[in-house]
Amino acid sequence: MAAAPKEEGEGGGIGARNGASRALELSRAFEGSGGENVQRDAQLLPRPLSSIQSSNPSSDGSRLRVAYQGVRGAYSESAAEKAYPNCEAVPCEQFDTAFQAVEKWLVDRAVLPIENSLGGSIHRNYDLLIRHRLHIVGEVKLAVKHCLLANHGVEIGDLRRVLSHPQALAQCEHTLTKMGLVREEVDDTAGAAKHVAFHNLKDAGAVASAAAAKIYDLNILARDIQDDSDNVTRFLMLAREPIIPGTDKPFKTSIVFSLEEGPGVLFKALAVFALRQVNLTKIESRPLRKQTVRTPDDSSNGAPKYFDYHFYVDFEASMADVNAQNALRHLNEFATSLRVLGSYPVDTSMI
Numbered sequence: 022m023a024a025a026p027k028e029e030g031e032g033g034g035i036g037a038r039n040g041a042s043r044a045l046e047l048s049r050a051f052e053g054s055g056g057e058n059v060q061r062d063a064q065l066l067p068r069p070l071s072s073i074q075s076s077n078p079s080s081d082g083s084r085l086r087v088a089y090q091g092v093r094g095a096y097s098e099s100a101a102e103k104a105y106p107n108c109e110a111v112p113c114e115q116f117d118t119a120f121q122a123v124e125k126w127l128v129d130r131a132v133l134p135i136e137n138s139l140g141g142s143i144h145r146n147y148d149l150l151i152r153h154r155l156h157i158v159g160e161v162k163l164a165v166k167h168c169l170l171a172n173h174g175v176e177i178g179d180l181r182r183v184l185s186h187p188q189a190l191a192q193c194e195h196t197l198t199k200m201g202l203v204r205e206e207v208d209d210t211a212g213a214a215k216h217v218a219f220h221n222l223k224d225a226g227a228v229a230s231a232a233a234a235k236i237y238d239l240n241i242l243a244r245d246i247q248d249d250s251d252n253v254t255r256f257l258m259l260a261r262e263p264i265i266p267g268t269d270k271p272f273k274t275s276i277v278f279s280l281e282e283g284p285g286v287l288f289k290a291l292a293v294f295a296l297r298q299v300n301l302t303k304i305e306s307r308p309l310r311k312q313t314v315r316t317p318d319d320s321s322n323g324a325p326k327y328f329d330y331h332f333y334v335d336f337e338a339s340m341a342d343v344n345a346q347n348a349l350r351h352l353n354e355f356a357t358s359l360r361v362l363g364s365y366p367v368d369t370s371m372i
């Protein structure tokens with residue numbers, strides 16, 4: 022995927038030209054007087070956040086700094102602001118940069134997309150969840166309404182191509198095909214809008230939000246161009262510490278596990294939840310990506326084993342719920358690995 026070329030004088034985010042030096046400054050500040058100690062003490066004495074703290078400003082009254090991927094006007098920025106009202110949303114070039122920004126204490130939280138109701142899972146973030154040690158402390162669902170944007174004076178008939186994030190292009194597949202536009206993938210929807218505006222393109226439009234049109238002074242040629250009006254993206258809220266799971270409101274728990282090869286093993290894994298009436302809301306599998314190919318064993322009939330998986334499961338119960346605890350204890354008896362990614366309140370704002 023090509024990133025839209027960087028424009029003159031842009032920055033302000035982590036990973037952007039100016040942002041990189043700001044990020045460096047901040048990490049140097051930690052290396053100096055006491056910063057390292059703060060970090061070390063916090064690691065020794067993890068202070069779990071309560072589910073109330075997870076959405077409020079820092080305890081010293083300062084605004085929570087929340088990393089998101091993209092530039093100003095991206096849907097992820099709106100998701101960060103929905104998750105943490107009044108936060109300072111901090112743009113990051115890549116998903117990985119946002120994970121690192123939280124780990125390095127450059128920001129307090131990250132808000133990253135995980136699945137979309139039309140486009141499906143955002144696999145990169147599933148993979149990053151296990152490469153990093155952050156905790157899921159919440160989820161936020163955002164209604165995504167795409168617009169076709171172009172420079173002033175440009176009409177739909179003038180357009181030959183359209184730039185956007187691959188998920189956004191996929192969500193508008195039918196409309197864009199009907200318009201006969203060539204798709205060009207870039208890192209985020211707002212970045213596409215910025216690129217079209219900055220280069221004053223006449224043959225290219227962008228699929229992005231109405232907010233991006235305003236920020237980059239583009240004209241809205243068409244609204245609601247997604248293939249289904251109910252287009253919702255689910256984002257995860259990530260933090261260095263977990264929240265204390267409650268039972269006062271609906272909670273969801275996200276886990277990842279791997280299994281030995283064998284007949285019915287996945288069936289057995291899912292049965293630990295079914296047996297206890299715990300409802301699953303999502304299951305995803307991703308390649309295990311081991312360094313070496315596993316040695317042949319009886320179950321693979323002597324053939325090398327290439328396809329091992331991590332299974333990600335979301336279920337509707339809090340880790341404070343005895344059924345959830347028993348299900349995980351049961352799963353742990355035969356899973357080859359098991360990690361709880363987070364137990365957090367369900368976002369019921371869109372039900």
Ligand SMILES: O=C(O)C(=O)C[C@]1(C(=O)O)C=C[C@@H](O)C=C1
Binds near residue numbers: 096097186188211254
């Ligand atoms: O490009 C953006 O504006 C984003 O915030 C990214 C993203 C995604 O990764 O799915 C977020 C919401 C929409 O589904 C389209 C794109």
